[in-house]
Amino acid sequence: MAITLETTLAGLRRHRWLFAAILVGSTVLSVVVALLSQPVYRSQVMIAPVSDNGAMGVLGGLASQFGGLASLAGVSLGKGGNWSESIATLRSRHLIESLVDSRKLLPVLFENAQDKATMGDAVYLFQNTILAVQEDAKTGLVTVSVKWHDREAAAEWANALVLLADQELRSKAIETANSSLAALQRELDQTRDVELRSAISRLMEAQLKVKLAATVQQSYAFKVIDPAVVADPDKRVQPTRTTMVLAGVLFGLIAGLLAVALRIEFAGRRA
Numbered sequence: 001m002a003i004t005l006e007t008t009l010a011g012l013r014r015h016r017w018l019f020a021a022i023l024v025g026s027t028v029l030s031v032v033v034a035l036l037s038q039p040v041y042r043s044q045v046m047i048a049p050v051s052d053n054g055a056m057g058v059l060g061g062l063a064s065q066f067g068g069l070a071s072l073a074g075v076s077l078g079k080g081g082n083w084s085e086s087i088a089t090l091r092s093r094h095l096i097e098s099l100v101d102s103r104k105l106l107p108v109l110f111e112n113a114q115d116k117a118t119m120g121d122a123v124y125l126f127q128n129t130i131l132a133v134q135e136d137a138k139t140g141l142v143t144v145s146v147k148w149h150d151r152e153a154a155a156e157w158a159n160a161l162v163l164l165a166d167q168e169l170r171s172k173a174i175e176t177a178n179s180s181l182a183a184l185q186r187e188l189d190q191t192r193d194v195e196l197r198s199a200i201s202r203l204m205e206a207q208l209k210v211k212l213a214a215t216v217q218q219s220y221a222f223k224v225i226d227p228a229v230v231a232d233p234d235k236r237v238q239p240t241r242t243t244m245v246l247a248g249v250l251f252g253l254i255a256g257l258l259a260v261a262l263r264i265e266f267a268g269r270r271a
């Protein structure tokens with residue numbers, strides 16, 4: 001039996017209670033799921049690169065003059081890391097591991113499977129679900145977003161990740177400067193050439209300025225433009241209750257029409 005619009009409308013009138021029951025049941029179920037589902041909130045930190053200080057400018061000028069000497073001595077004349085490397089640090093595995101380990105987050109992230117969860121599971125969850133790092137190519141600003149069920153935890157983790165990354169880059173810069181100073185001191189002790197000693201002394205002075213800047217600056221690589229704050233209770237990003245209810249209604253309409261069409265088809269075959 002061919003199912004046409006006329007037969008469908010007739011079937012809807014005849015099986016209206018079946019259609020209504022499916023539609024209402026699907027709608028009620030979607031409302032219950034939307035109300036009981038665990039909300040997810042987002043907190044964001046907006047950051048910008050810290051402007052190069054005077055010490056970095058000195059290093060840049062010396063790089064063109066004494067790059068060969070510095071290379072022979074195993075000394076780096078560049079900044080501890082460029083902006084791309086700094087952003088990569090925010091996404092890095094070891095940074096997430098540091099956050100998870102310092103705050104004992106495995107039981108928090110895997111409440112129902114904490115005995116089986118590993119650090120690798122935590123890193124995967126952060127990198128693929130919780131953490132997002134986005135750079136605006138026009139402004140150069142970077143947004144670090146954290147999504148989680150706990151509004152306060154989401155804000156705390158976002159701010160903590162930026163702070164941990166900045167501390168790591170600072171420590172790396174100081175370590176690099178110390179290593180360079182040690183190498184330059186060895187070269188200075190071994191040479192008697194006046195001009196060469198003068199060049200080495202200038203390089204050492206620049207490295208000392210870099211070390212001092214990294215030590216005393218409040219922010220080394222990341223300048224926080226807008227720190228993360230706790231999201232309002234009604235500002236959930238997932239799940240969107242309206243969308244879930246609309247999806248339930250749509251599913252009920254389709255399921256109801258399909259059920260009526262099947263009843264019509266079966267009735268036609270019996271006839």
